Amino acid sequence: MDTLDPARVAAQPMVAPAAPRKLAKVPFVELADGRLQGVVSSGSDIARVYVASITAGAHGLSCSTNNNRPCGGLTGGYGCKHLHALIDEAVLQYGQERVARYLRVEVPEGSGIAQSLNGTRDPAPAAAVFARFLRHLTYLELPGTSTPIPELQWFPAGVGR
Numbered sequence: 001m002d003t004l005d006p007a008r009v010a011a012q013p014m015v016a017p018a019a020p021r022k023l024a025k026v027p028f029v030e031l032a033d034g035r036l037q038g039v040v041s042s043g044s045d046i047a048r049v050y051v052a053s054i055t056a057g058a059h060g061l062s063c064s065t066n067n068n069r070p071c072g073g074l075t076g077g078y079g080c081k082h083l084h085a086l087i088d089e090a091v092l093q094y095g096q097e098r099v100a101r102y103l104r105v106e107v108p109e110g111s112g113i114a115q116s117l118n119g120t121r122d123p124a125p126a127a128a129v130f131a132r133f134l135r136h137l138t139y140l141e142l143p144g145t146s147t148p149i150p151e152l153q154w155f156p157a158g159v160g161r
Contacts, residue, residue: 026089028133031102035124036090039066039133040082050082051126057104060122066130074121079114087114 029038037053042065050071052063063071063082073080079087090099091113100107100116107116142149 026085028129028136029086029089029093030129030132031090031094031099032132033128036086036099036103037124037129038086038089039130040085043081049130051129052080052082052086053124053126053129054079054083054087054103054117054119055122055124056102058122059103059105059117059119060124061117061119062122062124062126064123064126066126068126070123079117079119084114087112 024041026038026040029036034056035053036056037051040050040052042048042050049066050063051066052071054061061074061079061083063074063080065071071080071082074083087099094102096107096113100113103113103117105113105116107113139149
């Protein structure tokens with residue numbers, strides 16, 4: 001069997017997170033669709049998760065369960081614990097500077113992103129985020145391989161971010 005030449009493989013290795021993450025609390029976080037968004041586990045019910053998001057620029061705050069019930073902790077412009085957990089995990093995954101730049105928020109030295117947001121409650125569609133999370137889970141079931149996965153070949157090789 002021939003060995004794979006790393007220069008010829010179409011897939012790029014994943015960029016390591018800025019710090020180790022605890023996937024049990026926030027199993028999915030992404031900067032996509034003009035929002036910081038992800039899935040946050042419920043602290044009280046193992047069968048419940050929340051889809052939380054913050055819109056870039058306007059800082060619209062959204063949090064609801066996987067069956068579209070609004071989060072009771074999200075009131076007005078105050079972020080609930082799910083949004084705070086999402087921000088914390090995004091900073092671990094991408095770094096504070098990148099998350100702040102994506103959300104277009106100025107973070108004073110010694111402060112954090114959550115304290116620097118001027119958001120208001122702005123419900124966002126949760127179904128697409130939850131569906132992407134479920135799709136990512138299917139990749140965990142695939143056997144380990146060093147060959148490219150056809151449906152992921154659209155990822156550009158050699159591009160570092």
